[in-house]
Structures are given as structure tokens and as C-alpha cells.
Amino acid sequence: MSSETPYDLPNGERIPVIDPDTAAHNLRLLLDRFRTGRLEPLFFGDNGAPEGVVLPFAAWQQLEALAEDAAQTEHSRAVARERLAGASPDEYVPVDDLAAELGWNLDSDDHPPKSTDTPR
Known part of the structure; x- marks a missing residue:
């Protein structure tokens, strides 16, 4: 997935955030990843700030x-x-x-x- 912006959480963890258009375009790929056991959530939002998450x-x-x-x-x-x-x-x-x-x-x-x- 492209168009990732790193975002630092208060606990020090860094997550990648993608823009909504890229998230929408990659939903099928994400579903395929979930089905193969890759369960990492997808964080998305405008301007590199997380506003939503897709998870299994x-x-x-x-x-x-x-x-x-x-x-x-x-x-x-x-x-x-x-x-x-x-x-x-x-x-x-x-x-x-x-x-x-x-x-x-x-x-x-x-x-x-x-x-x-x-x-x-």
C-alpha cells in the first residue's frame, strides 16, 4: 500500500497512516491479507493523522x-x-x-x- 505517512502514538509506537482514497483502492488487497493470516490493521485519514481503522x-x-x-x-x-x-x-x-x-x-x-x- 502506498501514500503512507508515519504517525507517532503517545506510547511511542509508530503506525503508518494512508489517505482515504488509497485505503478505498486497497480494501480488496487488505481483505486478501486478512484471509492469509496477516492481521495488521489499516489506519487511514487526511493529512497523515489517523481518523479510521480497518481491522479483522x-x-x-x-x-x-x-x-x-x-x-x-x-x-x-x-x-x-x-x-x-x-x-x-x-x-x-x-x-x-x-x-x-x-x-x-x-x-x-x-x-x-x-x-x-x-x-x-
């Missing part, structure tokens, strides 16, 4: 799962902060009771269950 579908699925886990964790933290902010010590809940309320088995569960319900 499996990588996107992993990112979606991580985002869902992060959202669930943040929800749990928000619930905990809310409870702690307004609770007096006599309202504290033992961890075993909380786990039961959330449907967690502390002896075997590695991850909390996926739920959209707010506990309590």
Missing part, C-alpha cells in the same frame, strides 16, 4: 467483548459508590449476601454474570 472482524469482536466487560465493571463501581455514599455501617451487606444478590458463586465464578438489572 475477529479483532473487532474481541474489542466489543472488552468494551462490554468494561461497561459492566463501571456499572458495578457506580452502584457501589452510590451505596457507599448514602449507607451507614448498620446498612452494610456482607460480601456473601452481595454475591448471592448478584448471582455470583464466589467459589467458582471467574466473571460476574452479564446483567442489565441494577441490584437492589
